[in-house]
Amino acid sequence: MSGGVALVTGASSGIGAATAAALARRGYRVVVHGRDEQAVAEVAKAVGGVPASADLERVAEVERLADLALEVGGGQLDVLVNNAGFGWSGDFEGMPVPIAERLTAVNLAAPIALTRALLPGMRARGAGRLVFVSSIAGRLGVGGEAVYAATKAGLDCFAESLRGELRGTGVTVGVVVPGVIATPFFQRRGTPYPRRWPRPIPAEKVAEAVVRCVERGTAEVYVPRWLRVPVAVQGVAPGAYRWLEGRFG
DSSP: OOSSEEEEOOOHHHHHHOOOOOHHHHHOOOEEEESHHHHHHHHHHHOOOOEEEEOOSHHHHHHHHHHHHHHTSSSSSSOOOEEEOOOOOOOOGOOOOHHHHHHHHHIIIIIHHHHHHHHHHHHHHHHHEEEEEEOOHHHHHHHTOOOOOOHHHHHHHHHHHHHHHHHTTTTEEEEEEEESSEEEEHHHHHHHOSSSSSSOOOOHHHHHHHHHHHHHHEEEEEEGGGGHHHHHHHHHHHHHHHHHHHHOO
């Protein structure tokens, strides 16, 4: 696929902004979503796209965003990149209830609602790309990020289930599984990234993976690729994985 209209959520910075730029370079008209109106406007201007400010915690805002994307596309949308999300770090018992509710709403419920609103048009035309930006936390689980990891695991299962339903329809489902990325994510969650290794990698690497899902219909991409290894170890030898995780983190 090339050209057409793409909606990228969470595109005011980081992975989303890099993805919006990458798609724009390939001829897509990008609907640039985010909560910060000024940041969204700046990214949209830079990529020649359309700004769309919305709070995905609110159902009405999700519906409004879907309507705007369809309006920009003249009633159809070619690509939906569900990237928006945020994190929170700390013991589960100390997590404020509103934070847990917002994590679930933004990271999981909003992508499901957007997909529900925009998928019918793709299916009717027999063409479209759905891409979900997940996290290695959703594949392995991470201490101190229990709810965040659960939302990403739910996103993974949703995408995998959709893929089975949409086989043969012309609509593909891709999942990008990033590790540690050099974005404002850690500052926004309130806890800086504490490790010396693995080192954070540029957001543009994740954007390249998203584009691969769009252009080739790729089902799954890990960024970086070696993240497949711990996931495979956990699947084949869960006891050994837990011992290693307890020893090395």
